Structure formats: structure tokens, C-alpha cells
Amino acid sequence: MKRLLSVALGVLTAIGGFVDIGDLVTNALVGSRFGLSLAWVVGVGVLGIVVFAEMSGRVAAITGRATFDLVRERLGPRAGLLNLFGSMAVTFLTFVAEIGGVALALELVSSVNYLLLVPFTGLAVWIVLWRVRFSILENVFGLLGLALLVFAFAVWRLGPDWSALVHQATHPSVPGSEGVPTYWYYAVALFGAAMTPYEVFFFSSGGVEERWTAKDLGTSRLNVLVGFPLGGVLSIAVASSTALVLLPAGIQVDTLGQVGLPVSEALGRLGIAVALLGFFAATFGAACETGLSVGYSVSQYFGWQWGKYVRPREAALFHTVLLAATIAGVAVLLTTVDPIKVTEYSVVFSAVALPLTYFPILVVANDPDYMGERVNGRLANGLGQVYLVLVTLAAVAAIPLMLLTKAGQ
């Protein structure tokens, strides 16, 4: 019974923790402009994150070591440093977007300008990273993130023409009001949002923090195979809600406040209160995950003591990186840069950095010296290679599409 509860908790936190500011904003924006004609990208992205999260979880359970710990050893210090720089830059940008997202969510509740809330948000994130136990951090925000299920409930209450919705999702086409390059720009952005690199850093480092062994592989796979796809359903619910309410009204999402309007339309004040709780939990939880991922990557690359399972004084450099990243993140936001724009750029740059993250995982998961009998099977390898081609195509196309479409305008 205890094991069943633990598995259920893992799956629920995987669902609740799947959506972050990038998923929220990108899915809402895409729903309000393209309806469900890009829903297929969420499916492709979710399958990709499932493939690589399973691999990175397996690597963590078998070797007892996390991604960047092995990247430097397997690829060498120079290639490892390039990898670290690229992946960390994107994770830091995502961290900035998440802190901004928390401040924006709090602004919607308090009417206090988000810029005044940013320093307090940064302080709160840092205190949680410093003091709160890993399992509490993961479970509390993951479970609270389930509040975003209110979007699925809102879609149901809006009483849509389900067959029309399914038709839109299964017969993708470029809407007449949008250009083909813009469609593909947002396809790349959605793909980047679904496969954000920090998710695998956090997942694999979390596995090491929780001291996974081969015995935990079943639980880890269940979290990934059930939790992530259901998290993807949550993303599609967000897109569906804006497609149903905002698209017909001619509203294109450019603020977090607009994302919640379909929920209030369907469910009133109670609905929007739950959605706000979901916004807060999703962004705060993801701020902690991205902050930790920055600390994990740097510390693992340089071979420092890292993690939440050791006292801060025993992992002083790791905690210094967390503090420095938080201060830098707050400083970036205080330049008055729009957090939603940061989010939009962060998901596109995630796409650019995808091969840097996923190529080494595929290499290590295939190396019998590390994995013994638990190397990738045919299915994992086949899917891994297909996705390596896809992430490379997305990485190559991202910047030209951004320039061509003026960042999706």
C-alpha cells in the first residue's frame, strides 16, 4: 500500500510539475492564434521528453550519477564545457522566466506591480532552495500544480463541439490569417517548451538525490510514462481553452492575465482562483527546478559536492551557484524586460540547445561500460535516434524562423 501511494504520488507530481511558464504561455498563445492545429507538436514533444527522461532516469539509477557528471567524463572537458555553457544559458533564461512568472501570478492577485514583487520572489525561491527538503519541494509544488487541471474542467464546461476540436487536432493546417513560417516558428517553440532541457537535468539529478537503484526503475518509468503524457494533456487543455474563448474573440495572448480568462468565462471566480493557484505552483515549482538545475549542471561538471541531501555547508559551492543565479535572475528582471517575452525567447532557445542535452544522454545510455546490461534496447535507441534528428532540425530552424517571422509577429 505504501509503495502504491509512493507511485501515485510520483505520477501526480509528474503531471502537476510538467507545466511551467513556457508551456502555459506558449500553449495559450498558440491556442489563441492557431486553435488546435499545432496540438500534434505537443504529442511529438511529450513522446520525446518521455524517451529521454526514461533514459536519463535509467542512467541515474544504474550509475548513481547524473547527466553532467557523465557528460564531461564521456565527451571530454572541452566538448563538455561547450555543452555546459549552452545548456546552462538556456536553463538560466528559463529560470529568469519562471521567477518573472511567479511575480506576474502574484501581481494578478495583489495588484502590486510585478517589478516590486521580483526581489521578494527571488528571495523566497532562494530560501526554498536553501532550506526546504528536496522531497517536500518536489511533492508540494507538483501536487499544487494539479490545480491547472481547472483548464481541462473549464474546457468541459464550455461545452465545445468535441468532434470539431478533435478534427482540428488531427487534421493540422495553417489558419488563413497566419503565414507558414509563423506556423513552423510556433511549432518549434512548442517543441522546445515540451522538451525543455532542464526537465531531464532535474529528473536525473533528482534520481541521484533520492538514491535510485535498479529496483526503482519501475517507479521511475511509471512516473515518466504516465505522468508526462498526462502533463501533456494539461498543456493541450490550456491551448483548447484559449482556442475556444480567445480565438473567436480575436484575442492573441501576450500576458499571463489573458491565459486565465477562458477559465473565468467557464467557471467564474472560483475557477480563476484555482487557476491562479496553479499559475503560482507551476511557476514557483519550475523556478526551484530550474534554479537547482543550474546548480546541478555547474557542480556536476566541475566535480563539486552538490545536492539537497547534503548540508549546505558541505556543498558550499553548489549553494553559491544557486545564490548567484538567483541574484542574476532577479537583476535581469529588474531591467524591466518583459517576463512573457523572456519566456517566448526561452522556449525557442531551448529548441536551439536540445541536441546539446540529448546527444550525450543517448551516448551514455548506449555505453555498456556505464550501463552494463541496462543499455538502450532497440525501441529506446530507435526513438532516441529519430528524436536526435528532430531536435537537430528544430535547433537549426529555430533562429532563422525567429528572424524571418520577427519572433512570431
Add this chain to the structure above:
Amino acid sequence: MGRSPTPGRVRRAALGATLAIALAGCVTPARNDEQYDAKAVAAVEAASSEVATVHLTVSQRLGRKIPAAYADEVVTASETALDAIEGAFGAVQPPSRGSDRTYAEVSEVLANAGEAVTYARFAVRRDDAGAYPDLLGQLRTAGDQLSALEKRLK
């Protein structure tokens, strides 16, 4: 045989890419009437979205579906966005006398939309429920003006 990337070349390429990305979201000049009209359409489309957002928010506030603080934030954000759209369009130099007319028409419609949204912000912040029905009418008119102009410019 291809040339190997030297550190200098890599730095120049990185700088070029960074500048290109930084400029991707900037306002560029209109070199002819066609480009100016395209900018006018983009400004009107973006303004329509903001007016529609405020309309939906005010109607939700009228139905008590949304808390006052939330409505205030959404309306204020749309007002700020409309100001930015007006400012960005006004900063583009019309390339010919013919496009001065487009400038005048778009500016007038944007100003009307801005005024309707500002009054909506006044009412939402005061929670003046009695003013909402009239405001919804004003916002609908502003939205219709924007749609009509958008169709004509296209």
C-alpha cells in the same frame, strides 16, 4: 576543403547572430507605401486584440465572474500595450504623402480605442458596475472601427 572556424570567425558569427536576434523584435522603417500599410495592419490587428481583451474582461466583471484585482491587471496591461502599439506606429515615418492619410486614419482609430480602454480602466478600478454596459458598447464600437479599417487596409 572547407575552412576551419577560427576563434575570431566564431566570435564574429556569434556577434552577428546576437545582433540579428536582438533586432528581430525592433521597429523597422517602412521604405514604401506597401510596407507602411503592412505595419498599419499589424498595429490595428494588435490593437483589436487588446480591445477584445478589455471587452471580455469588462463583460466578465459585469457578470461577477472575475475578481476586481484580476480585472484591473488585465485591463491595465491592455492599456499599456495599446499605448506601446500607438507609440510604435507613430514612430514610423510615412514614406509618401499618400501614406499620411493612412497614418491619420490609423492614429484616429487607435486613439479612440485607447480612450475606450482608459475609461474601462477607470470603471474597473472604481468597480463602477453601472458604467459597464455603456463601456461595453464603446469598446464594441472601437473594435468594429478597428476591424473595418483592418479589412480596408488589407
